[in-house]
Amino acid sequence: MARLTREQSQARTKAKLLASAREVVAREGYEGATIERIAEEAGFSKGAFYSNFNGKEDIFLYLLETHAGEDVVELQALLGPIENPRDLIDTLSNWAQERSTDPSWGMLALELFRHARRNATFGERHSNLFRAQWEGLGKILLRMFPEGEAPAGPTALGGIVFELTYGAASSFTNGPTVGELVKVALTSMYKAYGAEKKAT
Amino acid sequence: MARLTREQSQARTKAKLLASAREVVAREGYEGATIERIAEEAGFSKGAFYSNFNGKEDIFLYLLETHAGEDVVELQALLGPIENPRDLIDTLSNWAQERSTDPSWGMLALELFRHARRNATFGERHSNLFRAQWEGLGKILLRMFPEGEAPAGPTALGGIVFELTYGAASSFTNGPTVGELVKVALTSMYKAYGAEKKAT
Numbered sequence: 527m528a529r530l531t532r533e534q535s536q537a538r539t540k541a542k543l544l545a546s547a548r549e550v551v552a553r554e555g556y557e558g559a560t561i562e563r564i565a566e567e568a569g570f571s572k573g574a575f576y577s578n579f580n581g582k583e584d585i586f587l588y589l590l591e592t593h594a595g596e597d598v599v600e601l602q603a604l605l606g607p608i609e610n611p612r613d614l615i616d617t618l619s620n621w622a623q624e625r626s627t628d629p630s631w632g633m634l635a636l637e638l639f640r641h642a643r644r645n646a647t648f649g650e651r652h653s654n655l656f657r658a659q660w661e662g663l664g665k666i667l668l669r670m671f672p673e674g675e676a677p678a679g680p681t682a683l684g685g686i687v688f689e690l691t692y693g694a695a696s697s698f699t700n701g702p703t704v705g706e707l708v709k710v711a712l713t714s715m716y717k718a719y720g721a722e723k724k725a726t
Numbered sequence: 727m728a729r730l731t732r733e734q735s736q737a738r739t740k741a742k743l744l745a746s747a748r749e750v751v752a753r754e755g756y757e758g759a760t761i762e763r764i765a766e767e768a769g770f771s772k773g774a775f776y777s778n779f780n781g782k783e784d785i786f787l788y789l790l791e792t793h794a795g796e797d798v799v800e801l802q803a804l805l806g807p808i809e810n811p812r813d814l815i816d817t818l819s820n821w822a823q824e825r826s827t828d829p830s831w832g833m834l835a836l837e838l839f840r841h842a843r844r845n846a847t848f849g850e851r852h853s854n855l856f857r858a859q860w861e862g863l864g865k866i867l868l869r870m871f872p873e874g875e876a877p878a879g880p881t882a883l884g885g886i887v888f889e890l891t892y893g894a895a896s897s898f899t900n901g902p903t904v905g906e907l908v909k910v911a912l913t914s915m916y917k918a919y920g921a922e923k924k925a926t
Contacts (some may be wrong), residue, residue, distance in 0.1 A: 553884065555757075555840075557755075557757070584911070628890065633829075633840075633843055636836065636839060636843070639836060639895065640755075640833075640836050640837070640840065643832070643836070646796055653900055657900065658894045664889055674888065677910050677913065677914050678902070678906070678910040679902070681808035681901070681902055682907055682910055684904040685895075685902060685907055686890065686904070686907050686911055688895060689889060689890050689893035689895060689907065690886065690889050690890070692891075692895065693889035693890075693892075693894075694894070695839065695856045695885075695889060695892065696782075700853055700857070702879070702881055702882040702885060706793065706878070706882055707882055707885055707886050710877050710878040710882055710883075710886065710915075711911050711914070711915075711919075712913070712920040713862045713877065713884055714852050714877050714915040714918045714919065715910070715911075715914040715917035715919075716918075717914075717917075717919070718913075718915075718916075719916040719917070722739055
């Protein structure tokens, strides 16, 4: 196997540190997750950590940005080919259900929300991040409605789905599931403001 | 002024400890909130704390139960006299908006969600609590729909509103607001499945 270039090697180090950070914060909480521990579990020194990230907040925002971006890319790939609004609603509800039951992302999101509430700078980057994520999904959802007939702008449409998906209380109820909540909200929007598309 | 009875005095002590716990956890987080600190800020000894509560989890669950119960009582009083579904939607959206911007309840809810994720027994009581709260609001919302025409059962209807109200991400976006998200979801449900009631 060819030796890794410096860029490849650095990208691999960064990815390992991110994976380690995700696991450590899900297990120990934000305050409990130390840079030493994150570096150690990834198999690196603190020096390697600091040559990739400015500190703990930086790696967590990077993690959250990566994740939020991945959600939208994943949803575009998943929903892109679907023309029929009812199929789109079913597919998105199933995605929300699966995502909401992934314990490590749920825990990580809670830790980050909590930290962002206490820290204005972190909160500002956090805010822009959510807005972009909500809007990205919302633009996909606009497809369910005739032009100008959607019940709200793309940011609000996407926000409803993401808030229900990552809603903290959902993980504690023994039903209705997140998938059901998302389906009720979207089906109602579609029935109220959408229109059946003709099969082509 | 007449001297307090033993029961009145104990109720007052309990109320002061609860108010103190709410403030301390909002400021210090769940882990950082010690029984010593909660008792001290309320003006009592640890002994007084333990004669009212079994421990830290107990006082936080009590706080959350009180709060969740209060939400439903408050909503019943607020929405009870309103017959017109669109007025009901406006009033509930405004309530959600105000509630979502109360920083101490938002922080407390996050701390408790986080703790419940890590602790199964606490999580079980938490779960029953949310279910009752969702159902309580959902029963009020059934009024928007002709009998048998609601888009989902009361628990899901209430769950959508509460998840949007206490949704963790909402507090970080610079719009759309929680009130707008709730209004879009409810207006869509009403337009899709409701019926204008005749003025009487």
